[in-house]
Amino acid sequence: MAKRSYTKTPMREQAPEVRNQNFDEVALGYTLEEGQLEASRCLQCKNAPCITNCPVMIDIPGFIKAIEEGDMPLAYEILSRYTNLPAICGRVCPQEKQCEMVCRLGRSKKFEPVAIGKLERLVADWALEQPVEYKEVTGDKGRVAVIGSGPSGLTAAGDLVKLGYDVTVYEALHAPGGVLTYGIPEFRLPKSTVKKEIERIVAQGVKIETNVVVGKTITMDEILSEFDACYLSVGAGAPRFQGIKGTSLNGVYSSSEYLTRVNLMHGYQFPTYDTPVQKSKNVVVIGGGNVAMDAARSAKRLGADKVSIVYRRSLEELPAREEEYHHSVEEGIEYHWLSNPVEYMDDGAGRLKAVKCVQMELGEPDESGRRRPIVIPGSEFIIEADTAIEAIGQGANKVLLDTFPELALNKWGYIDADEETCATSIPGVFAGGDIVTGAATVILAMGAGKIAANEIDQYIQKTR
Ligand code: FAD
Ligand code: SF4
Secondary structure, eight states, X not given: OOOOXXXXXXXXXXXXXXXTTOOSOSBOOOOHHHHHHHHTTOOOOTXXXXXXXXXXXXXXXXXXXXXXXTOHHHHHHHHHTTOSOHHHHHHHSOGGGTHHHHOHHHHSTTOOOOOHHHHHHHHHHHHHTSOOOOOOOOOBTOEEEEEOOSHHHHHHHHHHHHTTBEEEEEOSSSSSOTHHHHTSOTTTSOHHHHHHHHHXXXXXXXXXXXXOOBTTTBOHHHHHHHOSEEEEOOOOOBOOOOOOBTTTXXXXXXXXXXXXXXXXXXXXXXXXXXXXXXXXSEEEEEOOSHHHHHHHHXXXXXXXXXXXXXXXXXXXXXXXXXXXXXXXXXTTOEEEOSEEEEEEEEOSSSBEEEEEEEEEEEEEEOTTSSEEEEEOTTOOEEEEOSEEEEOSOOBOOOHHHHTOTTSOBOTTSSBOOOTTTOBOSSTTEEEOTHHHHSSOOHHHHHHHHHHHHHHHHXXXXXXX
C-alpha cells in the first residue's frame, strides 16, 4: 500500500484573483481518483470518534471505505441512511469543530485529519447526477404539516415520508430551502445543488407548498385541525441591529437584507436581474461569523474596491468556518480585529460616509465562555465607507409566533421546546432548528429535524 499522506488531498479551487470577480463555486470538488486517494488515508477506526462527533451520527468509516473501493452507490446508500442533504453538509458543515476535530489520524501530531466533508460532497455530487427515482407514498400512517422549508423542516419531512406519513411543507417564500437558498451565497453553495437535493426529497413523496405564510395565508388553527401533528421550523432570520447612531442612514444594511437581495432576489446575476444592490466602493462588515464572511465576499464580488471586517474579538475567537476565513483573506478581505463600531457617520445628505469604531481588549470569559471584549477609552478611529453591513446575529422569525400566542416561548423569544424530544407546550406541536436554538448550524437544525420525525411518529401512533 502507498505511504499514507500527511496532508489532506487538496481540492481544486478557482484562483483567488479570479473568483473574487465572479459568483461561481470556489471549491471545484474531488475527482473519483482524488476521493479514493483521500479515502485511503482513513484508519477505519473501531468505535470511530468521528461518528459520535457528527450530530446525525453518519457511519463515516463505512461510506469512506465504499469510496476507497470505488463503490459509489453503496457510499451514497450509507450516507442516505443518516442525511437527506449530504451535498449541502459536505460543503457547509463546520467539520473542523465536529467529525474532523476528533479524527484519530488528525490527533497524531504529523497528520491532518481525513477530509470527511469533502468526501461526503464527492458522494453526494455523484448521486445528484444519477436519475431521480420517484417513490409512491401511501401516507396512511397520518398527516403531518411542516412549517418552514430550511434544513430542519426538509430533514423532518424527508424522514417522515420514509416512515409512511403524508407530509406537506409550507414555505413563506417563493422558493424552498430557507437559509440554504436566501442566505448562503452561490460561490459556497450553488443554488442548483440545493434545488437538486430538494428534488430528491420531493421524489420521496414530500409535498412543498411555497408562498404560504403560516399565521397569515393559513392559520395555526387550520393546521391543527387538518393534520395529526406539526413541526415548526421557521428559523431565525429576522434582522438585528446594534442600534448605534446613524443606523438609519442610506448605505447601512442588515446582513439579512443584503444577502437576501444578492441571493434570493438574484442581485448576483446583475444585469440579467435588476435587483437593486448598491454599487459600493468601501464596504465595512460588522461581525465574525459565516454570515459576515458571506456578506463581505459577496460585496467584493459585486465590485467593491475595499472590503473590511470589523470584529470585536480576535482571530482565535472567530466563529466562522476556518475555510471561509482563509478564503476571505485570499480574496483580499481585510480585518480590523478587536474593534467595534460606535457610530455611522452622515455625509450631510443622509448617506453613510464613514464608520467610527473603538478598539477593544479582552477581559474575563462571559457566559458564552469567550473572553468579554472591553472598550479601550480614547481609542476611536474612522474607516471610510459608503456601505456598512451588520452581521451580528439574527432574531426569531415572528410572523407565526405572533399569531399563535398559546405557544410558550423562552426568555430570548424563541420557541420553548424540549431538546431531547422537540415537544413544545402544545401536544402535537413540535419545534426545532434555529427557531428553538437561535442562529446555529445546518447540521444541528437537521439533527433536530431527525429527532422530531421520530417523536412525531411515536406521538401519532399513541394518539390515533
Ligand atoms: P431556516 O434555514 O432559517 O429556514 C426557515 C424557513 O422557514 C425559511 O425558509 C422561512 O422563509 C420559513 N418561514 C418562516 N416563517 C414562516 C411562516 N410563518 N410560514 C411559512 N414559512 C415560514 N450553518 C452552517 O452549518 N454552515 C455555514 O456555513 C452557515 N453559513 C450561514 C450563512 C448565512 C448567511 C446564514 C444566514 C446562516 C448560515 N448558517 C450556516 C446557519 C444555518 O444556515 C442555519 O442554522 C440553518 O439554516 C437553520 O435551519 P432552519 O431550518 O432552522 O431555518
Ligand atoms: Fe477514519 Fe478519522 Fe473516522 Fe478514524 S476518526 S474512522 S481515521 S475519519
